[in-house]
Amino acid sequence: MSQLDPRNWDNFWKRANVTSMEGADFRGNYDLEILDFWKNQFSKGADHVVDLATGNGALVWIVNDLLNSPEPRSRITGVDLASTSPFETLKRRPADYPLVKFVQNTSIEALPFKDDSIDFIISQWGLEYSTLCNTIPEASRVLKPKARMAFICHYEGSSILKDTTMKLEKFTVLLEKEVVFERYLELDALYNSHTSQKGVQSDPRHSRIVGSLNQALYSIQHYIGRSTDPSINVLPKILNNLSELFAPRQPLKQPRRAKDILKLKDNVLASVARIEDLRAAALSYDECDELEALITEAGFAMVERKPIVHSRLGNVGMAFAAARGGADLNGSKIRGHSAGR
Known part of the structure; x- marks a missing residue:
């Protein structure tokens, strides 16, 4: 869980960093195996996607490219505790992203959405900064009975x-x-x-x-x-x-x-x-198991849990993907528990 004053992240995002990995040479946004993971998650689309701890919207921009090109069809909302203004900071025109919205100064442990209203919740290097035993049930509350979630988290085995x-x-x-x-x-x-x-x-x-x-x-x-x-x-x-x-x-x-x-x-x-x-936020292997348990307790079946190994940066995090209510997670078979180490 994060112990940092959100104002510290405010200043980081105001420097127009798209990703949270300053100096990692992502050439504008996450690439290679990270991008491949998210492409796989969204091969089936979704009506309303929420990105938790969005920062300057790195995942939001990726998902928008995947789902809303050439025509906008999916709503995408980024939520962050920091005072982020991605459109303004990154000099992007809201008119070019008509279904994209950002909600700032908002804890991901208390989401501003109605029950059973969201199709897919995602996060990269953000979920683990929250109190997981609060965030996963809150995500479950706003997700529809037939829904998906996918995360990439910092953990003790990562090169980062x-x-x-x-x-x-x-x-x-x-x-x-x-x-x-x-x-x-x-x-x-x-x-x-x-x-x-x-x-x-x-x-x-x-x-x-x-x-x-x-x-x-x-x-x-x-x-x-x-x-x-x-x-x-x-x-x-x-x-x-x-x-x-x-x-x-x-x-x-x-x-x-x-x-x-x-x-x-x-x-x-x-x-x-x-x-x-x-x-402080990086998950131990035991905490990865605890996160998986929280996901399954919320009625989701784990589809995959695996380290993401980036060709340039090495092991960049542990990925989790899960589905509930028969939601099709890109044709992947529902699996049993795996340590994912």
Whole structure:
């Protein structure tokens, strides 16, 4: 379950991220095996689809392409606790998506739909951030007697969990071990107290501030050089952004420079918070079993449960698909329980 203030996600979505995997190079939206999973779920269509924890509507746009082209036939509603405005943020015209709607500031544990009114509920990397024992019964309430549900969830076996954990270690180096942002703020204060480089260099504080900053940068570069982890690339990008603020072509005195440094730090802190939130939300294997049990207790028969292995990113999550009341889930046979490990 998520412990994160929804405002943290507000800021993430306002940066026009379509997916929740910033920097994953999805070329606009989820692709390859992730997209194949959703194509398979929607080969039979649905009248009204609800995407839980929709963010900026990554799944909504995919489902719209699958069901409403060339003519709009299916209603698609994205629900999220954050203050998302996907049409505005992504600069998409509502007129081009006449059956798409987004509902913001709304918990997926208390859906704004009538009983027995929805055909298909879906979610990717969102359901597990809620309290499952509340969300699954709530989903069951709004779903029709003959209905479907499908989810992809973060779980302990995924490459994403491993990769983000390693990235968290890199951020810790910046924030706690080398306190890089504080050292740059000291340098900014020094620069802003003088009108010339000569004045800066003659200041008694100069050797201490520059020396400690250089030592921190040397330690980080040494750390980068020893690492074989691809996520290490996040550090040079941040360091380059900081260094650029003090480039020789920049004015010595810059009233806004400290704000820019703090903004970079805030972005890192927000990334740390989202990583920690993901780690808390990721399902254990036992919790995957518990989710499956909740789904079956709601009267659904499991159709499949399997890891989704992406050609570029590796294991990206555990997929669940289920049907109730004889709903046809794309011709798949109803199966018995499987560990899906």
